[in-house]
Amino acid sequence: MVELDPIDAAIVRELRDDARLANNVLAARVGIAPSTCHGRVRALFERGVIRGAHAEIDQASIGRPLQAMISVRLRPHARGELSAFAHAMSTLPEVLNVYFLAGADDFLIHVATAGSEELREFVLHHLSGTKGVAMTETSLIFEHLRGNQVAAQASAQRPAQA
Incomplete structure (x- = not known):
């Protein structure tokens, strides 16, 4: 098992949700410089944490x-x-x-x-x-939802709280 620090864990979460994120957008979302983000993503590939990015086809x-x-x-x-x-x-x-x-x-x-x-x-x-x-x-x-889609769908269906 590979230990992930909070930044690497955030990168993995963001890429799991959208593997097409531009590096500068990913960097901004996790709060690091784009050059640092690029190096971390490359290291996650080298360590085998990220094995690839795939298109989800309808x-x-x-x-x-x-x-x-x-x-x-x-x-x-x-x-x-x-x-x-x-x-x-x-x-x-x-x-x-x-x-x-x-x-x-x-x-x-x-x-x-x-x-x-x-x-x-x-x-x-x-x-x-x-x-x-x-x-x-x-x-x-009948239907297929990814884990992050289930959470997003559930929160969208919750009534707004006053």
Whole structure:
């Protein structure tokens, strides 16, 4: 675990909320000089605290409005294939995220598809039709909010206090 001082922690919080912040804006928000901020952000990357900045894509706007989480359990004889299975899943265009789990299921696979028929085909072709897969369970996603979006939404819905 990496220890973060209050400035680094503030930088991480700000970038988590908006990874596109310009360095001078980020510096002003955390109360340091832009050159200091740039050096600290670079150091956070070098220490592995920040691993990258990613665009959050509205899947519906690119023709994939149906999202699901698919729990996958591999057969006991396929346990040696965990890494290969995860890699193969991560290369499929429908797959947004692959989570390797502890517990009853081995993986949780987050997918986005054009509709229920495409989702069905994905499960049949890439999961149920794979000899190492023992079980799948598909849960549709109705809404997805990031942690900081939940807090912002909750505060926006609170009535104003007099």
